[in-house]
Amino acid sequence: MAIPSTKATLKEYCLRALGKPVIDINVDDDQVDDRIDEAVQYFSQYHYDGVERMYLKYQVTAADVTRMTTDSSESVTENSVTTTWKQGENFLIVPSSVISVVNVFPLSDRANLNMFDVRYQLRLNDLYDFSSTSIVHYQMTMQHLDFLDHVLVGEKPMRFNQLSNKLFIDMDWKTDITAGEYLIMEVYRKLDPATNVDMFDDLYLKRYTTALIKKQWGQNLSKFSGTAMLGGVTLNGPELFSTAIQEQRQLEDEIRTNYEEPPHMQQG
Numbered sequence: 001m002a003i004p005s006t007k008a009t010l011k012e013y014c015l016r017a018l019g020k021p022v023i024d025i026n027v028d029d030d031q032v033d034d035r036i037d038e039a040v041q042y043f044s045q046y047h048y049d050g051v052e053r054m055y056l057k058y059q060v061t062a063a064d065v066t067r068m069t070t071d072s073s074e075s076v077t078e079n080s081v082t083t084t085w086k087q088g089e090n091f092l093i094v095p096s097s098v099i100s101v102v103n104v105f106p107l108s109d110r111a112n113l114n115m116f117d118v119r120y121q122l123r124l125n126d127l128y129d130f131s132s133t134s135i136v137h138y139q140m141t142m143q144h145l146d147f148l149d150h151v152l153v154g155e156k157p158m159r160f161n162q163l164s165n166k167l168f169i170d171m172d173w174k175t176d177i178t179a180g181e182y183l184i185m186e187v188y189r190k191l192d193p194a195t196n197v198d199m200f201d202d203l204y205l206k207r208y209t210t211a212l213i214k215k216q217w218g219q220n221l222s223k224f225s226g227t228a229m230l231g232g233v234t235l236n237g238p239e240l241f242s243t244a245i246q247e248q249r250q251l252e253d254e255i256r257t258n259y260e261e262p263p264h265m266q267q268g
Contacts, residue, residue, distance in 0.1 A: 006200060010205075025217055050199070058185065104186070215241060218242070219241050
């Protein structure tokens with residue numbers, strides 16, 4: 001048995017599961033391609049193996065800071081290129097494969113420790129020897145400092161919509177960040193089937209794709225319902241369509257129950 005590793009081999013696998021070449025599958029190649037694309041999209045949206053947790057970096061430029069702090073239409077010249085920013089264009093564009101932004105960090109001075117920082121002094125004076133010092137006090141102190149940072153500084157609100165690919169970070173871009181610094185975005189990104197070819201051999205994806213092609217087949221035959229063929233065979237498209245609908249619903253219930261990440265894992 002050939003293991004599907006591309007879109008073309010997945011297509012042949014599903015058609016064989018429906019009876020090809022013993023049975024003529026009355027579905028156009030473009031229709032099969034559409035159903036495969038639909039199945040991959042659904043798989044990436046709801047199956048935990050269809051996405052991956054990633055950390056993307058973005059270096060803030062001077063043009064970004066100017067654009068985020070512009071109150072009205074303004075022309076900015078950078079590297080001999082003049083760009084006009086409009087009011088409200090205070091967002092970053094993320095790749096279209098990103099379906100959710102969970103967090104953006106660092107947005108505080110937590111990583112920039114100096115000798116006058118309380119965390120630096122704590123590590124210098126209390127953690128000089130890990131073999132004889134308990135780290136329980138250190139852990140409790142760090143949690144307390146993190147809580148104080150949360151209360152006094154606060155989290156930077158962010159807004160993201162998958163369809164617009166725009167990430168809004170509601171902070172003071174004049175004081176909270178400077179050009180040249182990096183933003184690290186914790187995201188969930190859809191797997192690229194072109195490089196992650198094992199996706200085409202996923203058991204659920206093969207079953208779901210087959211059900212969608214079967215539904216398309218039944219829909220194509222619905223207008224020929226009751227037509228007698230040579231040899232006494234009668235087409236029954238509605239029954240085929242109804243059976244495929246039931247299979248699709250069962251598979252969608254299965255993925256939402258057994259394979260979907262909890263909603264809080266992909267908020268943002």
